[in-house]
Amino acid sequence: AQKITQTQPGMFVQEKEAVTLDCTYDTSDQSYGLFWYKQPSSGEMIFLIYQGSYDEQNATEGRYSLNFQKARKSANLVISASQLGDSAMYFCAMREYTGFQKLVFGTGTRLLVSP
């Protein structure tokens, strides 16, 4: 069964610094996708970045990059140059391609960016 673990319930970072949010996963499938979503205090779920299990390069989207270490089964999110607007809950999620695109989410990490 799929499982996502986010061990950091909360993280603090100063504005303009980089921060890494941890995510480890467990799956027996060879083909899967890893996702990060941001949930600000307003409540909506915002897709940030995606990494496929066969992608050789780490995914990047602007200030977001995904540090994918397949052997370790980790998919950490790196946010460079943090901004006050980055304060939010961040969820790691996984989807096995053999299934029906069911997303399994981690418990989330609350990031607080201070001035």
Next chain:
Amino acid sequence: DTAVSQTPKYLVTQMGNDKSIKCEQNLGHDTMYWYKQDSKKFLKIMFSYNNKELIINETVPNRFSPKSPDKAHLNLHINSLELGDSAVYFCASSHLRTSYEQYFGPGTRLTVT
């Protein structure tokens, strides 16, 4: 031109009542989902429909009944509401085989008193 919309955004009701949440997507996707986010922010899938056919049905009480009248709509009806049903319910949509991202609606915050 909202991609995935849900109504209502807030729903406050008493125990024992029956209520519905509606979801519509204008992205042309063939698959829609309902997720529940509890008070601890944990998100879990409840149901999924592909081309109006139920494909995912997680362990959810029978009081919850999804209905998909067409590919663009997925409604959630809840009978005999209980205190534990209080949560935020998210609708999402995607192409089952050709896209990886699921687009989420804004969520419906259900409060049962």
